Amino acid sequence: MQYVKDAGIRILGIEPAANVAEIAIAKSIPTEVAFFGVQTAMRLKGAGYAADLMVANNVVAHVPDLHDFLEGFKILLAPGGVITFEFPHLLKLMQEYQFDTIYHEHFSYISLLVIRRALFNHGLRVFDVEQLPTHGGSLRVYATHEENTTLQENPAVNALCMEEREFGLESLDTYDQFSKSVVNIKCNILQFLIDAHQNGKVVVGYGAPAKGNTLLNYCGVGPELLSFTVDASPHKQNMLLPGTRIPVLAPDAIREKKPDFVLILPWNLKNEIIDTMSYIREWGGKFVTPIPGIEIL
Template identity: 40%
Template sequence: MLDLGATPPCERFLTAAELDAAEQTYPLHVRLCRRCLLLQIPALITPEDTFTEYAYFSSFSTSWVDHARRFVADATDRLGLDGDSLVVEVAANDGYLLQHVLDRKIPCLGIEPSTNVSAEAVRRGVPVVNDFLTEPLARRVREQHGPADLVVANNVWAHIPDVAGFTRALRTLVADDGRISIEVHHALNLVADAQFDTVYHEHFQYWTVLAARGALTAADLSLVDVELIPTHGGSIRFWAAPAEHAPTPSPRVGAVADAERAAGLDRVDGYAGLAPRVSRIRRDLVRLLIDAADAGLKVAGYGAPGKGQTLLNFCGIRPDLLPYLVDRNPYKHGRFTPGTRIPIRPVEQLYADRPDLVVVLPWNLREEITHQLAGIAEWGGRLVFAQPTLQIVDPATGAPTPLPTGLGASPAER
């Protein structure tokens, strides 16, 4: 359904010593299973390639930590969690979510394969099993800690090539009367808004209700509720329960499935318009950056997320058009983006250089980042968001502003 060329794994940021070395690239081709309607890419790399040491620390996003805090509060009320309960989070990262569980004196356990980020979770006081979730590991965790009243799997279900085995492991972890909460990016938004930069080699699947029901059923689980949430440009939270004890599904399950059918996601031709819209996003952004260079404007980028690496590589954007990125994560400072080899610097570099345009790669955090960068308005700096359509934004107000004459305009607009 979509050919994004070939790119390196998105979290393999290069050190200066690696700049003269070759990089392994892999095709990034999005495909659709005609039988189960699961949007996916071939599993060309393994989770072990990516997650043994990982560059993403969840706690560097203020809005994501706040999202986790609200989820814990809501789940505690929803399920009646207390000091006799057990919460297990798969892909616990740096403890961004379980720290809020600890604050409520609820027993918890994280399962996290990345050594460097799990060490940060332990530093926060979160107990962690530093390993990948498998069915044998799930059995050992259940034997040692008991069944979980809540199993949380935020933004991990799409990262697993063996999705059937992983989902069975979730079933092993959860108590018969417990619940599993799974958050993933909603493929409805990917298709509707051409969110192609959510596609990268860590993400093997792109989920809808229509596909999720089949995967859960195969693991003896039932989909009992869904919530549409704004994170990551539009995500969906699946609530699942062991099939033999599952209540009647919420009406929201059917409503979201109906919306997916209305968008054409229950048939192959419903995905056909994605590729042309993606190509338009690339043309508009590259045209803007070329025009900005010709006009002598200073340009920088904000953020070095995985999604940004898909955009940079697909668009062919390199340091001649985007001289550097800044990022809040010190792990990335002094490193270079995979494939495009753009240097990554601390955020303070923006205020030293005073660029005219700042291209925001984590566009899904638009409100948070606009607030963080409001100060660049002092010298007339503007933010650039490439998706879902190209916009230049005044950081002082958060409102879109017209493009300067002849800058980034389409041929018709010129």
């Protein structure tokens, strides 16, 4: 937002978390502390706002009332305006068994088919889509008013909708099979950790992300199988992971302990982590990723 402001464009941020809003306000970015929906949109429209661009990055999944949220965009968007939404892609979650990204702060996991239908119900039209690598695979969806014919639909929209249908996202059987596969992945992770323990090998973790907590708690893994994990953030160091109570240490602990295996919990950052921690190969250490299945690198 600060770069848009620097370009001389009028901006406004909407952020329900007061502590986060304070950071933006400290950077001279005008920010409203409010949840976005019909009520907020009506109030802002009454104050003279009509947005040419509305951006909602990694927000959709956190919204408890999707229809109230989307109707707010319909109300506040200027006649020729554009909305962009970014959110983790349900198709990638299913294809790559990213079940550890499912956690309590997310109310929904959305496909292009679903967001397209939901927006249509509010008089909005998807006209383009991009596939992004973030969060294990995300979508950036572009939408505008249904009556705005100046923006033609990119063929990528229908192509991706067809891919989602062919995968089976509109069939309950697909989700049933997914749940069974997740149980098998859990068993394989546990088997790897049990085998390592019984063979006198030391396994530690790298990272303390939300997805790591979901994975470890679902699998029932504690410090008896994962000695500790490390994280570069000083705010997480010398703490315990919630539920599993696995200690979180500074990254230097890996060099001191010289473990046989390092389990990469933020698997979406594995290439960066492997480059940073490549020194574990000095003593024969190996990296392990748990998603979409156990892989020793």
